[in-house]
Amino acid sequence: MKSRDLALNAPPDAVAFAASEARAEFIRKTYSHLLVAICAFVALSAVLLKLPVTERLIGTMMGGRMSWLLVLVAFMVVSHVANKWAQSAASPGKQYLGLGLFVVAETVIFLPLLYIATSYVQFTGQHVLQNAAIITLGTFSGLTAVVFLSGKDFSFLGGLLKVAGLVAILFIVGSLIFGFSLGLVFSSAMALFAAGSVLYTTSNVLHHYRPGMHVAASLALFAGIALMFWYILQILMSLTGRD
Numbered sequence: 001m002k003s004r005d006l007a008l009n010a011p012p013d014a015v016a017f018a019a020s021e022a023r024a025e026f027i028r029k030t031y032s033h034l035l036v037a038i039c040a041f042v043a044l045s046a047v048l049l050k051l052p053v054t055e056r057l058i059g060t061m062m063g064g065r066m067s068w069l070l071v072l073v074a075f076m077v078v079s080h081v082a083n084k085w086a087q088s089a090a091s092p093g094k095q096y097l098g099l100g101l102f103v104v105a106e107t108v109i110f111l112p113l114l115y116i117a118t119s120y121v122q123f124t125g126q127h128v129l130q131n132a133a134i135i136t137l138g139t140f141s142g143l144t145a146v147v148f149l150s151g152k153d154f155s156f157l158g159g160l161l162k163v164a165g166l167v168a169i170l171f172i173v174g175s176l177i178f179g180f181s182l183g184l185v186f187s188s189a190m191a192l193f194a195a196g197s198v199l200y201t202t203s204n205v206l207h208h209y210r211p212g213m214h215v216a217a218s219l220a221l222f223a224g225i226a227l228m229f230w231y232i233l234q235i236l237m238s239l240t241g242r243d
Helices: 020-050 053-061 065-086 092-124 128-150 157-178 183-207 214-241
Strands: none
Touching: 020 053, 020 092, 020 183, 020 214, 053 065, 053 092, 065 092, 065 157, 065 214, 092 128, 092 214, 128 183, 128 214, 157 183, 183 214
8 A cells, every 4th residue: 555556646744654563553543533423413413403593594504595594504605614724734623623524514414304304203203324334334344345445436426526516516505595305316416426526535544635634634524424414414304305
């Protein structure tokens, strides 16, 4: 994995070219921070879903198509700021602040979906939240194994993901403005997009990130997992609703 053949486009100070001990430490820190971020997301979601004020917050967020569009725009702005902070080389404290801010932002934007999903347990008896979490973590583990075992550099996916992401945003904005439903096909395509994002980010963790960027790397991985969980959960709710 130290060979330049595995990371031809990586910067010379990338973790791929560091000593094996430094690479192992970087990977350990990245995935331990990722685990903390996931646990924080789960705990914060559980707390917020029990608060009486949450229903009012969800009602405001989902008050109309334009309300949800504003929520999405705010989320994108906050995500950009959080990612920039997490990549700060000058301030470790700012890196952690960026990761924490992103986890909070993800939790808030997930609230309406999680609130709806919890009702499926009552009305269908199917635990869609748990099933979606298992499928998401299982898929993430499989994709991670592919990258680690193959050592392949998936950075070539970057350009494709940017174009696909832009198209997805246009579809989402269009659905909110014109009121058409994106449907199961779109959710399935976005789940595949999220899988590609996980492959790309995991590859970057091995080949392109610099030592000391473990917080930014964990944020990028968490973003991919969250996106995958969002659409897998929507797919399961859609399929359950057809039973």
